[in-house]
Amino acid sequence: MKLTKRLFMSAVAIGIVGTMSGAALAADTIAIITPSHDNPFFKAEADGAAAKAKELGYSAMVLVHNDDANKQNELFDSAIAAGVKAIILDNAGADASVAAVKKAKDKGIPSFLIDREITTAGVAVSQIVSNNYQGAQLGADEFVKLMGEKGNFAELVGKESDTNAGIRSKGYHDVIDQYTDLKMVARQTANWSQTEAFNVMESILQAHPDIKGVISGNDTMAMGAYAALDAAGRKDVIVVGFDGSNDVRDSIKKGGIKATVLQPAYDQAQLAVTQADKFIKSGKTGADEKQLMDCVLINADNAAKLETFALK
Known part of the structure:
Protein backbone atom coordinates (compact mmCIF):
# COMPACT_ATOMS: atom_id res chain seq x y z
CA MET A 1 0.00 0.00 0.00
CA SER A 130 27.49 19.67 26.71
CA ASN A 131 30.64 20.35 28.70
CA ASN A 132 29.59 17.73 31.21
CA TYR A 133 32.74 18.00 33.32
CA GLN A 134 32.44 21.79 33.62
CA GLY A 135 28.73 21.47 34.37
CA ALA A 136 29.27 18.78 36.97
CA GLN A 137 31.80 20.96 38.74
CA LEU A 138 29.25 23.80 38.83
CA GLY A 139 26.69 21.46 40.35
CA ALA A 140 29.19 20.02 42.83
CA ASP A 141 30.27 23.49 43.99
CA GLU A 142 26.64 24.36 44.68
CA PHE A 143 26.05 21.03 46.40
CA VAL A 144 29.03 21.56 48.71
CA LYS A 145 27.74 25.03 49.57
CA LEU A 146 24.21 23.76 50.25
CA MET A 147 25.58 20.94 52.41
CA GLY A 148 27.63 23.36 54.49
CA GLU A 149 30.74 21.35 53.49
CA LYS A 150 29.79 18.39 55.69
CA GLY A 151 27.40 15.45 56.05
CA ASN A 152 26.55 12.08 54.53
CA PHE A 153 25.37 12.01 50.94
CA ALA A 154 24.43 9.62 48.14
CA GLU A 155 25.14 9.79 44.42
CA LEU A 156 22.77 8.53 41.73
CA VAL A 157 24.58 7.59 38.53
CA GLY A 158 23.26 7.23 34.98
CA LYS A 159 23.65 4.40 32.49
CA GLU A 160 27.05 2.72 32.54
CA SER A 161 27.04 2.64 28.71
CA ASP A 162 26.71 6.43 28.54
CA THR A 163 30.01 8.31 28.57
CA ASN A 164 28.26 11.30 30.15
CA ALA A 165 27.46 9.33 33.29
CA GLY A 166 31.14 8.77 34.02
CA ILE A 167 32.19 12.30 33.10
CA ARG A 168 29.58 13.88 35.37
CA SER A 169 30.48 11.59 38.25
CA LYS A 170 34.15 12.48 37.89
CA GLY A 171 33.32 16.19 37.80
CA TYR A 172 31.28 15.82 40.97
CA HIS A 173 33.98 13.94 42.83
CA ASP A 174 36.87 16.15 41.74
CA VAL A 175 35.12 18.89 43.73
CA ILE A 176 33.33 17.05 46.54
CA ASP A 177 36.23 14.76 47.47
CA GLN A 178 38.27 17.79 48.51
CA TYR A 179 35.98 18.15 51.54
CA THR A 180 36.84 15.52 54.13
CA ASP A 181 33.69 16.14 56.17
CA LEU A 182 31.50 15.17 53.20
CA LYS A 183 31.07 11.40 53.21
CA MET A 184 29.51 9.41 50.36
CA VAL A 185 27.56 6.56 51.98
CA ALA A 186 25.96 5.21 48.78
CA ARG A 187 26.58 5.36 45.03
CA GLN A 188 24.11 3.53 42.80
CA THR A 189 22.95 3.66 39.22
CA ALA A 190 19.33 4.42 38.45
CA ASN A 191 19.86 4.28 34.66
CA TRP A 192 18.58 7.83 34.08
CA SER A 193 15.12 6.59 35.22
CA GLN A 194 12.74 8.39 37.59
CA THR A 195 11.08 5.13 38.68
CA GLU A 196 14.39 3.41 39.34
CA ALA A 197 15.64 6.45 41.24
CA PHE A 198 12.55 6.37 43.45
CA ASN A 199 13.17 2.73 44.33
CA VAL A 200 16.92 3.19 44.80
CA MET A 201 16.34 6.22 47.03
CA GLU A 202 13.92 4.26 49.20
CA SER A 203 16.58 1.58 49.74
CA ILE A 204 19.32 4.13 50.43
CA LEU A 205 17.12 5.95 52.92
CA GLN A 206 16.41 2.75 54.81
CA ALA A 207 20.11 1.89 55.00
CA HIS A 208 21.26 5.44 55.77
CA PRO A 209 18.52 7.37 57.58
CA ASP A 210 21.01 10.07 58.55
CA ILE A 211 21.60 11.06 54.93
CA LYS A 212 21.76 14.80 54.33
CA GLY A 213 22.11 15.15 50.55
CA VAL A 214 21.73 13.50 47.14
CA ILE A 215 23.60 14.51 43.99
CA SER A 216 22.15 13.08 40.80
CA GLY A 217 23.54 12.50 37.32
CA ASN A 218 20.38 13.87 35.73
CA ASP A 219 17.12 15.64 36.56
CA THR A 220 14.92 12.62 35.91
CA MET A 221 16.69 10.66 38.65
CA ALA A 222 16.68 13.74 40.88
CA MET A 223 12.89 13.93 40.54
CA GLY A 224 12.56 10.26 41.48
CA ALA A 225 14.84 10.68 44.47
CA TYR A 226 13.00 13.76 45.67
CA ALA A 227 9.64 11.98 45.34
CA ALA A 228 10.92 9.14 47.53
CA LEU A 229 12.29 11.57 50.09
CA ASP A 230 9.03 13.53 50.07
CA ALA A 231 7.02 10.33 50.59
CA ALA A 232 9.23 9.52 53.58
CA GLY A 233 8.76 12.98 55.07
CA ARG A 234 12.41 13.88 54.41
CA LYS A 235 12.18 17.23 52.64
CA ASP A 236 15.22 18.26 54.68
CA VAL A 237 17.50 16.25 52.36
CA ILE A 238 19.27 18.42 49.78
CA VAL A 239 18.86 17.24 46.16
CA VAL A 240 20.84 18.58 43.19
CA GLY A 241 20.28 17.41 39.62
CA PHE A 242 21.71 17.91 36.14
CA ASP A 243 19.94 18.83 32.86
CA GLY A 244 17.82 21.92 33.46
CA SER A 245 14.35 20.45 32.99
CA ASN A 246 11.11 22.39 33.51
CA ASP A 247 10.07 19.84 36.14
CA VAL A 248 13.13 20.56 38.27
CA ARG A 249 12.77 24.28 37.59
CA ASP A 250 9.28 24.13 39.08
CA SER A 251 10.55 22.11 42.05
CA ILE A 252 13.31 24.66 42.69
CA LYS A 253 10.79 27.51 42.59
CA LYS A 254 8.70 25.68 45.22
CA GLY A 255 11.70 25.07 47.48
CA GLY A 256 11.99 21.36 46.69
CA ILE A 257 15.04 20.32 44.68
CA LYS A 258 17.70 22.94 45.34
CA ALA A 259 19.64 23.21 42.08
CA THR A 260 20.38 21.72 38.68
CA VAL A 261 22.80 22.31 35.82
CA LEU A 262 21.40 23.43 32.48
CA GLN A 263 22.76 21.73 29.41
CA PRO A 264 21.35 23.53 26.37
Whole structure:
Protein backbone atom coordinates (compact mmCIF):
# COMPACT_ATOMS: atom_id res chain seq x y z
CA MET A 1 0.00 0.00 0.00
CA LYS A 2 1.49 3.31 -1.03
CA LEU A 3 1.17 6.26 1.36
CA THR A 4 1.31 9.88 0.40
CA LYS A 5 4.28 11.90 1.58
CA ARG A 6 2.09 13.55 4.27
CA LEU A 7 0.88 10.23 5.67
CA PHE A 8 4.37 8.78 5.62
CA MET A 9 5.79 11.74 7.49
CA SER A 10 2.99 11.46 10.06
CA ALA A 11 3.97 7.86 10.59
CA VAL A 12 7.66 8.46 11.05
CA ALA A 13 6.98 11.46 13.27
CA ILE A 14 5.77 9.07 15.96
CA GLY A 15 8.48 6.54 15.30
CA ILE A 16 6.47 4.14 13.14
CA VAL A 17 8.73 3.16 10.26
CA GLY A 18 7.68 0.49 7.85
CA THR A 19 9.34 -0.82 4.71
CA MET A 20 8.47 2.04 2.40
CA SER A 21 10.86 3.19 -0.28
CA GLY A 22 12.86 6.39 -0.08
CA ALA A 23 10.78 7.78 -2.93
CA ALA A 24 7.95 8.35 -0.47
CA LEU A 25 10.02 10.95 1.39
CA ALA A 26 10.60 14.56 0.46
CA ALA A 27 13.76 15.11 -1.53
CA ASP A 28 15.44 16.93 1.38
CA THR A 29 14.82 15.18 4.67
CA ILE A 30 16.84 15.09 7.88
CA ALA A 31 16.39 12.17 10.25
CA ILE A 32 16.36 12.98 13.98
CA ILE A 33 16.96 9.96 16.21
CA THR A 34 16.88 10.27 20.01
CA PRO A 35 15.99 8.32 23.13
CA SER A 36 12.37 8.33 24.33
CA HIS A 37 10.44 11.59 24.36
CA ASP A 38 9.06 10.56 27.74
CA ASN A 39 12.19 12.31 29.00
CA PRO A 40 11.61 16.04 28.31
CA PHE A 41 15.31 16.54 27.60
CA PHE A 42 15.18 14.28 24.56
CA LYS A 43 11.87 15.75 23.44
CA ALA A 44 13.47 19.20 23.57
CA GLU A 45 16.30 17.91 21.37
CA ALA A 46 13.87 16.49 18.83
CA ASP A 47 11.70 19.60 18.85
CA GLY A 48 14.70 21.90 18.47
CA ALA A 49 16.17 19.90 15.61
CA ALA A 50 12.83 19.56 13.81
CA ALA A 51 12.11 23.28 14.14
CA LYS A 52 15.50 24.23 12.71
CA ALA A 53 15.19 21.67 9.90
CA LYS A 54 11.83 23.16 8.90
CA GLU A 55 13.26 26.68 9.10
CA LEU A 56 16.05 25.66 6.72
CA GLY A 57 13.67 24.03 4.24
CA TYR A 58 13.94 20.35 5.17
CA SER A 59 11.38 17.78 6.23
CA ALA A 60 12.04 16.11 9.58
CA MET A 61 11.92 12.35 10.09
CA VAL A 62 11.64 12.08 13.89
CA LEU A 63 12.44 8.66 15.37
CA VAL A 64 12.95 7.16 18.83
CA HIS A 65 15.36 4.33 19.72
CA ASN A 66 14.50 4.02 23.45
CA ASP A 67 18.18 3.47 24.28
CA ASP A 68 18.07 0.18 22.41
CA ALA A 69 21.09 -0.18 20.12
CA ASN A 70 19.36 -2.83 17.99
CA LYS A 71 16.34 -0.61 17.43
CA GLN A 72 18.68 2.28 16.66
CA ASN A 73 20.37 0.13 14.01
CA GLU A 74 16.98 -0.61 12.44
CA LEU A 75 16.12 3.10 12.40
CA PHE A 76 19.41 3.84 10.66
CA ASP A 77 18.51 1.22 8.04
CA SER A 78 15.14 2.93 7.53
CA ALA A 79 16.73 6.38 7.27
CA ILE A 80 19.35 5.13 4.82
CA ALA A 81 16.71 3.38 2.70
CA ALA A 82 14.66 6.59 2.70
CA GLY A 83 17.62 8.53 1.32
CA VAL A 84 17.77 11.18 4.04
CA LYS A 85 20.32 13.95 3.61
CA ALA A 86 21.69 13.75 7.17
CA ILE A 87 21.09 12.14 10.54
CA ILE A 88 20.95 13.99 13.87
CA LEU A 89 21.59 11.46 16.63
CA ASP A 90 21.53 11.26 20.41
CA ASN A 91 22.92 7.77 20.51
CA ALA A 92 22.05 4.51 22.27
CA GLY A 93 25.55 3.69 23.49
CA ALA A 94 29.05 5.07 22.98
CA ASP A 95 30.45 1.81 21.62
CA ALA A 96 27.29 0.22 20.23
CA SER A 97 26.46 3.19 17.99
CA VAL A 98 29.73 3.36 16.05
CA ALA A 99 28.74 0.71 13.50
CA ALA A 100 25.42 2.38 12.67
CA VAL A 101 27.03 5.81 12.19
CA LYS A 102 29.74 4.27 10.01
CA LYS A 103 27.14 2.40 7.96
CA ALA A 104 25.40 5.68 7.19
CA LYS A 105 28.70 7.36 6.35
CA ASP A 106 29.55 4.55 3.92
CA LYS A 107 26.23 5.23 2.18
CA GLY A 108 27.08 8.92 1.87
CA ILE A 109 24.83 10.06 4.72
CA PRO A 110 26.58 12.21 7.35
CA SER A 111 25.71 11.98 11.05
CA PHE A 112 25.75 14.83 13.56
CA LEU A 113 25.78 13.68 17.17
CA ILE A 114 24.33 15.62 20.07
CA ASP A 115 24.43 15.14 23.86
CA ARG A 116 26.33 11.81 23.84
CA GLU A 117 29.65 11.02 22.21
CA ILE A 118 30.71 7.81 20.51
CA THR A 119 34.09 6.21 21.15
CA THR A 120 35.46 6.51 17.61
CA ALA A 121 36.52 9.75 15.94
CA GLY A 122 36.22 10.41 12.22
CA VAL A 123 32.95 8.52 11.75
CA ALA A 124 30.48 11.29 12.59
CA VAL A 125 30.91 14.75 11.07
CA SER A 126 30.14 16.52 14.36
CA GLN A 127 29.86 15.47 17.99
CA ILE A 128 28.28 18.40 19.83
CA VAL A 129 27.98 17.74 23.54
CA SER A 130 27.49 19.67 26.71
CA ASN A 131 30.64 20.35 28.70
CA ASN A 132 29.59 17.73 31.21
CA TYR A 133 32.74 18.00 33.32
CA GLN A 134 32.44 21.79 33.62
CA GLY A 135 28.73 21.47 34.37
CA ALA A 136 29.27 18.78 36.97
CA GLN A 137 31.80 20.96 38.74
CA LEU A 138 29.25 23.80 38.83
CA GLY A 139 26.69 21.46 40.35
CA ALA A 140 29.19 20.02 42.83
CA ASP A 141 30.27 23.49 43.99
CA GLU A 142 26.64 24.36 44.68
CA PHE A 143 26.05 21.03 46.40
CA VAL A 144 29.03 21.56 48.71
CA LYS A 145 27.74 25.03 49.57
CA LEU A 146 24.21 23.76 50.25
CA MET A 147 25.58 20.94 52.41
CA GLY A 148 27.63 23.36 54.49
CA GLU A 149 30.74 21.35 53.49
CA LYS A 150 29.79 18.39 55.69
CA GLY A 151 27.40 15.45 56.05
CA ASN A 152 26.55 12.08 54.53
CA PHE A 153 25.37 12.01 50.94
CA ALA A 154 24.43 9.62 48.14
CA GLU A 155 25.14 9.79 44.42
CA LEU A 156 22.77 8.53 41.73
CA VAL A 157 24.58 7.59 38.53
CA GLY A 158 23.26 7.23 34.98
CA LYS A 159 23.65 4.40 32.49
CA GLU A 160 27.05 2.72 32.54
CA SER A 161 27.04 2.64 28.71
CA ASP A 162 26.71 6.43 28.54
CA THR A 163 30.01 8.31 28.57
CA ASN A 164 28.26 11.30 30.15
CA ALA A 165 27.46 9.33 33.29
CA GLY A 166 31.14 8.77 34.02
CA ILE A 167 32.19 12.30 33.10
CA ARG A 168 29.58 13.88 35.37
CA SER A 169 30.48 11.59 38.25
CA LYS A 170 34.15 12.48 37.89
CA GLY A 171 33.32 16.19 37.80
CA TYR A 172 31.28 15.82 40.97
CA HIS A 173 33.98 13.94 42.83
CA ASP A 174 36.87 16.15 41.74
CA VAL A 175 35.12 18.89 43.73
CA ILE A 176 33.33 17.05 46.54
CA ASP A 177 36.23 14.76 47.47
CA GLN A 178 38.27 17.79 48.51
CA TYR A 179 35.98 18.15 51.54
CA THR A 180 36.84 15.52 54.13
CA ASP A 181 33.69 16.14 56.17
CA LEU A 182 31.50 15.17 53.20
CA LYS A 183 31.07 11.40 53.21
CA MET A 184 29.51 9.41 50.36
CA VAL A 185 27.56 6.56 51.98
CA ALA A 186 25.96 5.21 48.78
CA ARG A 187 26.58 5.36 45.03
CA GLN A 188 24.11 3.53 42.80
CA THR A 189 22.95 3.66 39.22
CA ALA A 190 19.33 4.42 38.45
CA ASN A 191 19.86 4.28 34.66
CA TRP A 192 18.58 7.83 34.08
CA SER A 193 15.12 6.59 35.22
CA GLN A 194 12.74 8.39 37.59
CA THR A 195 11.08 5.13 38.68
CA GLU A 196 14.39 3.41 39.34
CA ALA A 197 15.64 6.45 41.24
CA PHE A 198 12.55 6.37 43.45
CA ASN A 199 13.17 2.73 44.33
CA VAL A 200 16.92 3.19 44.80
CA MET A 201 16.34 6.22 47.03
CA GLU A 202 13.92 4.26 49.20
CA SER A 203 16.58 1.58 49.74
CA ILE A 204 19.32 4.13 50.43
CA LEU A 205 17.12 5.95 52.92
CA GLN A 206 16.41 2.75 54.81
CA ALA A 207 20.11 1.89 55.00
CA HIS A 208 21.26 5.44 55.77
CA PRO A 209 18.52 7.37 57.58
CA ASP A 210 21.01 10.07 58.55
CA ILE A 211 21.60 11.06 54.93
CA LYS A 212 21.76 14.80 54.33
CA GLY A 213 22.11 15.15 50.55
CA VAL A 214 21.73 13.50 47.14
CA ILE A 215 23.60 14.51 43.99
CA SER A 216 22.15 13.08 40.80
CA GLY A 217 23.54 12.50 37.32
CA ASN A 218 20.38 13.87 35.73
CA ASP A 219 17.12 15.64 36.56
CA THR A 220 14.92 12.62 35.91
CA MET A 221 16.69 10.66 38.65
CA ALA A 222 16.68 13.74 40.88
CA MET A 223 12.89 13.93 40.54
CA GLY A 224 12.56 10.26 41.48
CA ALA A 225 14.84 10.68 44.47
CA TYR A 226 13.00 13.76 45.67
CA ALA A 227 9.64 11.98 45.34
CA ALA A 228 10.92 9.14 47.53
CA LEU A 229 12.29 11.57 50.09
CA ASP A 230 9.03 13.53 50.07
CA ALA A 231 7.02 10.33 50.59
CA ALA A 232 9.23 9.52 53.58
CA GLY A 233 8.76 12.98 55.07
CA ARG A 234 12.41 13.88 54.41
CA LYS A 235 12.18 17.23 52.64
CA ASP A 236 15.22 18.26 54.68
CA VAL A 237 17.50 16.25 52.36
CA ILE A 238 19.27 18.42 49.78
CA VAL A 239 18.86 17.24 46.16
CA VAL A 240 20.84 18.58 43.19
CA GLY A 241 20.28 17.41 39.62
CA PHE A 242 21.71 17.91 36.14
CA ASP A 243 19.94 18.83 32.86
CA GLY A 244 17.82 21.92 33.46
CA SER A 245 14.35 20.45 32.99
CA ASN A 246 11.11 22.39 33.51
CA ASP A 247 10.07 19.84 36.14
CA VAL A 248 13.13 20.56 38.27
CA ARG A 249 12.77 24.28 37.59
CA ASP A 250 9.28 24.13 39.08
CA SER A 251 10.55 22.11 42.05
CA ILE A 252 13.31 24.66 42.69
CA LYS A 253 10.79 27.51 42.59
CA LYS A 254 8.70 25.68 45.22
CA GLY A 255 11.70 25.07 47.48
CA GLY A 256 11.99 21.36 46.69
CA ILE A 257 15.04 20.32 44.68
CA LYS A 258 17.70 22.94 45.34
CA ALA A 259 19.64 23.21 42.08
CA THR A 260 20.38 21.72 38.68
CA VAL A 261 22.80 22.31 35.82
CA LEU A 262 21.40 23.43 32.48
CA GLN A 263 22.76 21.73 29.41
CA PRO A 264 21.35 23.53 26.37
CA ALA A 265 19.55 20.64 24.66
CA TYR A 266 17.37 22.74 22.37
CA ASP A 267 20.20 25.02 21.20
CA GLN A 268 22.56 22.07 20.81
CA ALA A 269 20.14 20.25 18.53
CA GLN A 270 19.57 23.38 16.45
CA LEU A 271 23.32 23.87 16.05
CA ALA A 272 23.63 20.28 14.81
CA VAL A 273 21.01 20.89 12.12
CA THR A 274 22.68 24.16 11.12
CA GLN A 275 25.97 22.31 10.69
CA ALA A 276 24.23 19.52 8.78
CA ASP A 277 22.77 22.07 6.38
CA LYS A 278 26.18 23.65 5.87
CA PHE A 279 27.79 20.25 5.28
CA ILE A 280 25.10 19.20 2.82
CA LYS A 281 25.66 22.37 0.81
CA SER A 282 29.44 22.72 1.04
CA GLY A 283 30.92 19.44 2.26
CA LYS A 284 32.21 20.96 5.50
CA THR A 285 30.96 22.57 8.70
CA GLY A 286 33.83 24.94 9.48
CA ALA A 287 34.05 23.44 12.98
CA ASP A 288 35.97 20.63 14.67
CA GLU A 289 34.28 17.27 14.99
CA LYS A 290 34.14 17.42 18.80
CA GLN A 291 32.53 20.56 20.19
CA LEU A 292 31.65 21.46 23.78
CA MET A 293 28.86 23.78 24.91
CA ASP A 294 29.21 25.13 28.45
CA CYS A 295 26.54 24.47 31.07
CA VAL A 296 24.89 26.94 33.46
CA LEU A 297 24.02 26.53 37.15
CA ILE A 298 20.29 26.86 37.87
CA ASN A 299 19.13 27.62 41.40
CA ALA A 300 16.51 29.78 43.11
CA ASP A 301 18.21 32.92 41.74
CA ASN A 302 17.58 32.20 38.05
CA ALA A 303 15.11 29.28 37.86
CA ALA A 304 12.29 31.58 36.73
CA LYS A 305 14.26 32.34 33.53
CA LEU A 306 14.53 28.68 32.52
CA GLU A 307 12.22 27.35 29.80
CA THR A 308 12.59 24.10 27.81
CA PHE A 309 16.31 23.68 28.45
CA ALA A 310 17.17 27.27 27.61
CA LEU A 311 17.51 30.52 29.57
CA LYS A 312 15.11 33.16 28.31
